Amino acid sequence: MPSHLSADRPADRAPSGAGPVEALITRTRQLRTDMDAVRRGTESNGTNPADRWQRALYDLALTHLEDLDEHLAQLREGPPPTAGSPEALPASPALGGEAATAPGRIGSAEWELLTDEVRWSAEFYEILGMAPTAHALTLDELPSLVLDEDRPRLTAMVTDCLVDGRPIDGEFRITRPDDGRVRSVHMKGEPVLDADGNTASMWAVLRDVSELRRHRRTVSETRDSLRHRRPARSGQGLVVEPQEALLPPWHGFLRLPRQGGPGSLEVAAHRLPFEGPGEPAGSDWYDACELPGGETLLGVGSLDGEPSAVATGTAMVIGGLRGMAMAGTAPGQLTAWLGDLVSGTARPLTGPALCCRYRAETRTLRWAGRPAPMLFRDGTGRRLRMPDGQAEAEHRLEAGDLLVLHTPGPATGRDGERRLTGLARTLLAEPTAQGAARVLVDTFTAERRTGTACVLVARVQG
Missing domain, CATH: 3.30.450.20 (PAS domain)
Incomplete structure (x- = not known):
């Protein structure tokens, strides 16, 4: 030295x-x-x-x-x-x-x-x-x-x-x-x-x-991607494949709607790896795509069940989600039908889902499911609340807002939510959705958990 x-x-x-x-x-x-x-x-x-x-x-x-x-x-x-x-x-x-x-x-x-x-x-x-x-x-x-x-x-x-x-x-x-x-x-x-x-x-x-550190993460993620493409006896290796095809982590971002403009979303997502011993209990998924009429679909969810059923169920859920959303289904009905879809299979699956429809013209977010989205604005963060007795909520976003969707995991519970809101200034200081997603990954991925987790970050453009 x-x-x-x-x-x-x-x-x-x-x-x-x-x-x-x-x-x-x-x-x-x-x-x-x-x-x-x-x-x-x-x-x-x-x-x-x-x-x-x-x-x-x-x-x-x-x-x-x-x-x-x-x-x-x-x-x-x-x-x-x-x-x-x-x-x-x-x-x-x-x-x-x-x-x-x-x-x-x-x-x-x-x-x-x-x-x-x-x-x-x-x-x-x-x-x-x-x-x-x-x-x-x-x-x-x-x-x-x-x-x-x-x-x-x-x-x-x-x-x-x-x-x-x-x-x-x-x-x-x-x-x-x-x-x-x-x-x-x-x-x-x-x-x-x-x-x-x-x-x-x-x-x-x-x-x-x-x-x-960024380059080391990329090496680790691309190595994990190769591993997941190889056959896995438990079936878990198949779960990541559709997720990578829809929204590859760290290899670019999505601008939705594609034409951009005021109110459009910059979206990035990442699947946090399993850190516990043995096999993970279930798996998680995320999705984002443009819908007819200029709306944007955002969704995250978890699946619990037999590993082989989870592997096929992930592709089924994402396909079903997109199909129903394309037909104009509202978020409240989406979450209900997704629950019916996974529970009615030969090998039933369970797990929560969060579904959102966003309209850039009015910056209006309609959502249903759990955990509720986290909204970061003006240096602070809070979890959006569902009105009592309603199956769907609506919230108007503003330019510069950061929306975080995540599955149950280290960011849930009273302590997890406190840590998440404590990152407000750090997340908002990141100029891109990718940067904010990296902060979340760095904060939570090292914690031991019983399964995987997903985070999806959307930044509202001015």
Whole structure:
């Protein structure tokens, strides 16, 4: 690990190993160029799952090489000056004039415990989305940028470092003050001891790993897609197939109605994988499509039953849902008929469903079923309510609204709903439905559950 900010070597002096480092940079850039050429030579239209998996691995490897190139360039330059000094403001020459926020750049910081002095490099400010002239946050203030659910993780790392002298090595998510974007960052550091062996300060390096995590998720999802296309004795491998055909995760989004315009929806969806032991109890589905007359169908649901029945039942439900919606069936009747459809099969299935019809011209949402949709607006989130005694509800949406449909899972129940509404500002800060869906996946997919879950996100366009 590199030395902390109080190193004796001047910042403007090249490290003694500049020659070997320069050679490593040359080799890394050549390897990156060669790999990019191979990737371009194997590109296809992306419709084959094996091709998507291969492309995802190439992208992940290239991201690692780009990070390595940036890290070696910073090593060649030597420790950066702290923010606020004149030489800290221009872009680094190793970037050819690009901003210091380029992927892979590392920021460094040191917190003095006795004097409360804080020293940040310019890159540290940039990664956190703060102006170079802003007040450098103390260790007590730093969690104010961190997402609520990640604050305990950061607090534990800092406490372990200051009290027990343990190195810091972990990730957490921040909300950048300058643009409101949520980014994943990785912090690595250690305590600095005084002559008596007591902790005098803490130093750390920080880098933005959002793109790296995104590429890793893509590799994992495309790998899972390949696995699900192979025969599975339980039948569960067949369940995902129609879902991927209707709305592939992370490979684009749907704009409904297709012609776009004010009030149209940008839609993204994802199926959260099963994290528990053994076989999942049932499966989940989602769908979105344009209906005659310009309306949009949105739906999510769950199916419980024998694995082989669930596999065939998913395709039956999606086909039946679309057919009835195309014929003009209202959401209240849709949910009732879907229940009759799955319960009347040779091997009966059960499970809740949520069905919505949306008209862009009036921004009117009609819905029925459960769990009820979550509406995010003006920095807050709430679950829509069904009027007493009614089988269907109607709600008028506004430009910029974010609608979240999900099946029963970690986001349900009092605690799950509280965590979901706590993500309101983070979700609304995402400029796309895909970005908001990724936030939900990152928040809930790591939790152990008894089955799968689906989330569908729709953003109303202005």
